[in-house]
Amino acid sequence: MPGGDEPRSYYVGVDVGTGSVRAALVDQRGALLAFADQPINQWEPQFNHHEQSSEDIWAACCIVSKKVVQGVNLHQIRGLGFDATCSLVVLDKQFRPLPVNHEGDSHRNIIMWLDHRAASQVHRINETKHSVLQYVGGVMSVEMQAPKLLWLKENLRETCWDKAGHFFDLPDFLSWKATGVTARSLCSLVCKWTYSAEKGWDDSFWKMVGLEDLVTDNYSKIGNQVLPPGASLGSGLTPEAAKDLGLPPGIAVAASLIDAHAGGLGVIGADVKGHGLACEGQPVTSRLAVICGTSSCHMGISKNPIFVPGVWGPYFSAMVPGFWLNEGGQSVTGKLIDHMVQGHAAFPELQAKATARRQSVYAYLNSHLDLIKKAQPVGFLTVDLHVWPDFHGNRSPLADLTLKGMVTGLKLSQDLDDLAILYLATVQAIAFGTRLIIEAMESAGHSISTLFLCGGLSKNPLFVQMHADITGMPVVLSQEVESVLVGAAILGACASGDFASVQEAMAKMSKVGKVVFPRHEDKRYYDKKYQVFLKLVEHQKEYAAIMKGD
Ligand SMILES: Nc1ncnc2c1ncn2[C@@H]1O[C@H](COP(=O)(O)OP(=O)(O)O)[C@@H](O)[C@H]1O
Numbered sequence: 001m002p003g004g005d006e007p008r009s010y011y012v013g014v015d016v017g018t019g020s021v022r023a024a025l026v027d028q029r030g031a032l033l034a035f036a037d038q039p040i041n042q043w044e045p046q047f048n049h050h051e052q053s054s055e056d057i058w059a060a061c062c063i064v065s066k067k068v069v070q071g072v073n074l075h076q077i078r079g080l081g082f083d084a085t086c087s088l089v090v091l092d093k094q095f096r097p098l099p100v101n102h103e104g105d106s107h108r109n110i111i112m113w114l115d116h117r118a119a120s121q122v123h124r125i126n127e128t129k130h131s132v133l134q135y136v137g138g139v140m141s142v143e144m145q146a147p148k149l150l151w152l153k154e155n156l157r158e159t160c161w162d163k164a165g166h167f168f169d170l171p172d173f174l175s176w177k178a179t180g181v182t183a184r185s186l187c188s189l190v191c192k193w194t195y196s197a198e199k200g201w202d203d204s205f206w207k208m209v210g211l212e213d214l215v216t217d218n219y220s221k222i223g224n225q226v227l228p229p230g231a232s233l234g235s236g237l238t239p240e241a242a243k244d245l246g247l248p249p250g251i252a253v254a255a256s257l258i259d260a261h262a263g264g265l266g267v268i269g270a271d272v273k274g275h276g277l278a279c280e281g282q283p284v285t286s287r288l289a290v291i292c293g294t295s296s297c298h299m300g301i302s303k304n305p306i307f308v309p310g311v312w313g314p315y316f317s318a319m320v321p322g323f324w325l326n327e328g329g330q331s332v333t334g335k336l337i338d339h340m341v342q343g344h345a346a347f348p349e350l351q352a353k354a355t356a357r358r359q360s361v362y363a364y365l366n367s368h369l370d371l372i373k374k375a376q377p378v379g380f381l382t383v384d385l386h387v388w389p390d391f392h393g394n395r396s397p398l399a400d401l402t403l404k405g406m407v408t409g410l411k412l413s414q415d416l417d418d419l420a421i422l423y424l425a426t427v428q429a430i431a432f433g434t435r436l437i438i439e440a441m442e443s444a445g446h447s448i449s450t451l452f453l454c455g456g457l458s459k460n461p462l463f464v465q466m467h468a469d470i471t472g473m474p475v476v477l478s479q480e481v482e483s484v485l486v487g488a489a490i491l492g493a494c495a496s497g498d499f500a501s502v503q504e505a506m507a508k509m510s511k512v513g514k515v516v517f518p519r520h521e522d523k524r525y526y527d528k529k530y531q532v533f534l535k536l537v538e539h540q541k542e543y544a545a546i547m548k549g550d
């Protein structure tokens with residue numbers, strides 16, 4: 001709870017990640033005064049089907065919002081902003097949840113972003129070679145909304161498609177729930193639904209892919225009113241939502257952002273003076289925001305559109321107004337680390353030891369690696385252990401959902417040392433994936449000198465140092481660890497009218513915390529490991545070709 005020298009205005013930011021909902025009370029200088037989180041349910045009824053519940057998520061939003069404003073003078077709360085994963089929410093014409101599953105369970109009315117059920121649909125969409133695909137890196141991802149809509153039409157026609165009244169991106173569902181306004185954010189429509197900030201919807205695309213019914217309806221089910229992120233919605237927070245969230249009715253509610261984009265706003269505009277960074281005095285386009293949670297998203301902006309094969313975008317004004325955005329990404333990063341660690345035979349031992357020391361398993365693993373590295377740099381422990389991290393396909397820059405994970409260098413050992421080194425190799429593989437994305441962006445015209453990391457994985461010092469060492473770039477961490485929430489609060493602040501523009505709010509509310517520099521003396525080692533990394537995928541493709549041959 002804030003005390004003493006209280007600033008005048010507060011904003012509430014709500015961030016719906018994959019695994020939990022978080023809220024924060026943030027002041028106009030970007031300081032986080034209160035934080036709360038609440039886990040949310042996920043269902044995986046079959047392999048590659050991932051579902052959630054919009055009612056469950058809204059209930060979690062209400063819990064965390066009430067917690068962060070406890071004891072606060074509600075008159076000082078001026079705005080509310082939401083960000084969320086880009087999952088697909090389905091409601092009927094009366095705004096009731098509809099099932100997205102064969103079981104007919106309408107509680108599970110969200111197809112999550114990482115759901116890959118629509119592989120055949122996205123393949124057909126890509127075969128059309130329609131011109132809108134130029135704006136998603138040349139290849140549409142199975143994680144976007146058009147293939148998921150087509151899957152619903154082809155598989156759940158009677159129970160879902162014919163009854164549906166509203167298909168929302170999750171960030172837009174939340175702003176609708178808070179205000180009753182069905183307008184969509186330009187961010188979600190441009191990034192995940194093929195909408196163009198300049199030309200609007202392209203009828204020919206929807207007709208060509210077999211979703212002409214959306215055109216006939218004048219896009220009323222997917223959005224025909226579009227607002228820039230941070231714009232104030234309707235008459236603000238409705239009395240009903242205000243009661244649910246524990247906030248004053250009528251406060252400004254902003255058009256939302258996808259979570260990665262909120263993270264981008266929370267970090268990319270900070271004043272870096274005095275930190276010895278190459279991006280000081282340079283345009284903001286030399287910065288790359290990397291939002292690392294369940295997945296990692298690499299957000300780079302430019303004044304003119306840059307087409308990067310295999311990297312989403314260019315999207316105009318989808319994150320920072322007036323700038324084009326390219327969004328690289330890795331579909332599973334935090335989730336992959338959790339998977340590797342939790343699936344290892346030594347995990348129960350790790351858990352017991354970490355609990356005894358009251359540490360997270362990651363803090364324990366990091367200190368264990370420090371013990372076993374002896375005199376050498378910790379990264380050198382993986383000289384003969386290499387990982388290819390695409391256990392859930394490659395989002396960027398290879399844009400290939402069929403790719404799989406690889407590990408080479410396994411031994412018979414299953415002890416804690418073995419687990420720690422496998423964890424390290426996984427963290428390194430994710431950082432090599434970032435390097436590959438940066439190289440693709442740079443060869444298409446971006447010029448990046450500095451990384452700005454946020455999200456759950458940025459709390460892991462090993463993950464941060466490996467990103468610095470392997471990309472050769474300094475990594476900036478924000479003063480506020482929960483910078484995605486600062487991004488959400490920036491939206492609320494803009495909607496309240498307290499800042500004239502998103503850029504002004506970004507400059508005042510995002511602040512540099514720590515800077516982690518690369519260890520250039522280790523470069524040769526990582527260059528060699530990167531060569532192996534690239535060979536892994538080359539070999540994987542060769543194996544697939546051999547197995548396909550006669
Ligand atoms: N304190 C921590 N130390 C190391 N890793 C962490 C920590 N907290 C979270 N993580 C990692 O971050 C991931 C979740 O990040 P988060 O931003 O909360 O995800 P999401 O927004 O997708 O819900 C987890 O998979 C975990 O690997």
Ligand SMILES: O=C(CO)[C@H](O)[C@H](O)COP(=O)(O)O
Nearest residue numbers: 017018085086260293294295
């Ligand atoms: O596609 C995305 C952004 O465009 C994100 O990867 C997706 O929304 C999941 O985010 P997170 O890893 O933070 O849960």
